[in-house]
Amino acid sequence: MKLQEYTESKHNFEECMKCTVCTAYCPVLQVNPRYPGPKQAGPDGERLRLKDPFFFHYALKYCMNCKRCEVACPSDVKVADLIQAARIKYDRSKPKLRDRILASTDFMGSLARPFAPVVNGVTGLGVTKTLLDATLKIDRNRTFPKYSGRSFERWLSRREKEQAAFPEQVSYFHGCYVNYNFPQLGKDLVKVLNALGVGVRLLDKEKCCGIAMITNGMTEQATRHAQHNVAVIGKAVAEGRKVVTTSSSCTLTIREEYPNLLGVDNAAVRDSLMIATRFVFEKLERGATLRFRPDFHKKVAYHTPCHMEKLGWGVFSEKILRMIPGVEFTLLDSNCCGIAGTYGFKKENYAASQAIGAPLFDQIRTINPDVVACDCETCKWQIEMSTGYAVANPISILAEALE
Ligand code: SF4
Ligand code: SF4
Structure with missing residues (x-):
C-alpha cells in the first residue's frame, strides 16, 4: 500500500x-x-x-x-x-414504511398524478393530517406539495420537433418535483433557453436522483437510480449536449453524492451537469442577449439553499436576478430553512425543523418581498408554509421578466 x-x-x-x-x-x-x-x-x-x-x-x-x-x-x-x-x-435497521413513502418521490408521483385533484384535496384535509400523524408519524402541521394532473415529460415530449429546430440543444434533468408537482418550472426553463436560442430535450428516461433514498436508508435503490442516471446523462453528454437542472439538491446528489456516498463513478458526466442559472449566466457572458419587459418590477429576496452553498453556485442565481431590469434585489443571510428534504416532515424532527428556519422566516417578514427566490423545491415548501410568502425559482422569475 x-x-x-x-x-x-x-x-x-x-x-x-x-x-x-x-x-x-x-x-x-x-x-x-x-x-x-x-x-x-x-x-x-x-x-x-x-x-x-x-x-x-x-x-x-x-x-x-x-x-x-x-x-x-x-x-x-x-x-x-x-x-x-x-x-x-x-445501520442495519430497515427503513420504516413512512420513510419509504417519503423517499419514493417518483413512485408516489406516478401513483398520485392521474388522481391529482382528489389526492390534493384529501392530503389537505385536517382529518388526513391527523391520521398520518397518528399512524405514520408525519407531522400534522406539515403542508404537502400539490400534484399536477399532467407530467412535464408529457408536455415536453409533445414539443420534441419544435425544440429540435433550435441550433443548440441541452438535455434537462427535471427531477420529480417538476415532473409530478410543478411542470411550470420546466416550462419556464424552456422559455428562457429558447430565448437564448437553445432547444431543450428530455433525457432517455431519468429516474429520481435518489437524495431522499440516501438519507432514509434505501441505499440499494439509490445506487440503482444513480447507475441508471449516470448512464442516461452519459448518453446525452456523448451526443454533445450539456445537461441542465433546476434543483440544487438533485444537482448536488448527482455530482457529489453518487461517487462519495454510493460509490457510483460519475467522472464522465460530472462536469457536464450544471444548474440552469449557471448555464444562462455563461451564455450571457459569452455575448448572448435577452429582451426584457419594460413594465417588470419585483422586490426579490434570494435564499441560497444549503446545497447551493456547498456547490458554490448561489452566485450565478444572484447575478441572474440582479441583472433583470426592475428587480429590487436582497440577498438573505445564509441560513438553513430547516426542512432538509424529508427530514422536516417527520414528527420527531418537526419542532427542530421550524426552530432552525426561524431566523430566515423572520428576515423574510422584515424585508417583505414580493417573492422569495430559491433553487430548491423543499426550501420553497418550507418557506411558503412557514411565512405565507410566495417562493419561485430564479429561472421562473427570469421567464416572467422576459418579453
Ligand atoms: S451541519 Fe450539522 S446537520 Fe448539517 S450536515 Fe453537518 S452535521 Fe449534518
Ligand atoms: S471544522 Fe474544524 S473541527 Fe470541524 S471537521 Fe473541520 S477541522 Fe475538524
Whole structure:
C-alpha cells in the first residue's frame, strides 16, 4: 500500500484539527441537545468507529446532510459525508414504511398524478393530517406539495420537433418535483433557453436522483437510480449536449453524492451537469442577449439553499436576478430553512425543523418581498408554509421578466 493511501481516508477525517468551526455552523446542534454535532459525529466519531462501529450511532440520524459543516471546515474534512457514510455502512435497521413513502418521490408521483385533484384535496384535509400523524408519524402541521394532473415529460415530449429546430440543444434533468408537482418550472426553463436560442430535450428516461433514498436508508435503490442516471446523462453528454437542472439538491446528489456516498463513478458526466442559472449566466457572458419587459418590477429576496452553498453556485442565481431590469434585489443571510428534504416532515424532527428556519422566516417578514427566490423545491415548501410568502425559482422569475 502506498503511503498516501495508508494515511488519507476517502472523507479526509485525518485532516481534522479540532478547531470546532463546524459546530458553530451546524443548524441541528443549535436546536437539538441530543445531537453531539458534526465534529463528534463526524471526524471524532470516525476514529472511534475504527474500534467500535456503533460509536455515536444513535445520533447519526439527527444529521440532515445540509453540508454546512463541510462549507465551514477550513481543512476540507468531508464531515457530512463521514456521517452519512457511517449511517450507510453500519445501520442495519430497515427503513420504516413512512420513510419509504417519503423517499419514493417518483413512485408516489406516478401513483398520485392521474388522481391529482382528489389526492390534493384529501392530503389537505385536517382529518388526513391527523391520521398520518397518528399512524405514520408525519407531522400534522406539515403542508404537502400539490400534484399536477399532467407530467412535464408529457408536455415536453409533445414539443420534441419544435425544440429540435433550435441550433443548440441541452438535455434537462427535471427531477420529480417538476415532473409530478410543478411542470411550470420546466416550462419556464424552456422559455428562457429558447430565448437564448437553445432547444431543450428530455433525457432517455431519468429516474429520481435518489437524495431522499440516501438519507432514509434505501441505499440499494439509490445506487440503482444513480447507475441508471449516470448512464442516461452519459448518453446525452456523448451526443454533445450539456445537461441542465433546476434543483440544487438533485444537482448536488448527482455530482457529489453518487461517487462519495454510493460509490457510483460519475467522472464522465460530472462536469457536464450544471444548474440552469449557471448555464444562462455563461451564455450571457459569452455575448448572448435577452429582451426584457419594460413594465417588470419585483422586490426579490434570494435564499441560497444549503446545497447551493456547498456547490458554490448561489452566485450565478444572484447575478441572474440582479441583472433583470426592475428587480429590487436582497440577498438573505445564509441560513438553513430547516426542512432538509424529508427530514422536516417527520414528527420527531418537526419542532427542530421550524426552530432552525426561524431566523430566515423572520428576515423574510422584515424585508417583505414580493417573492422569495430559491433553487430548491423543499426550501420553497418550507418557506411558503412557514411565512405565507410566495417562493419561485430564479429561472421562473427570469421567464416572467422576459418579453
Ligand atoms: S471544522 Fe473541520 S477541522 Fe474544524 S473541527 Fe470541524 S471537521 Fe475538524
Ligand atoms: S450536515 Fe448539517 S446537520 Fe449534518 S452535521 Fe453537518 S451541519 Fe450539522
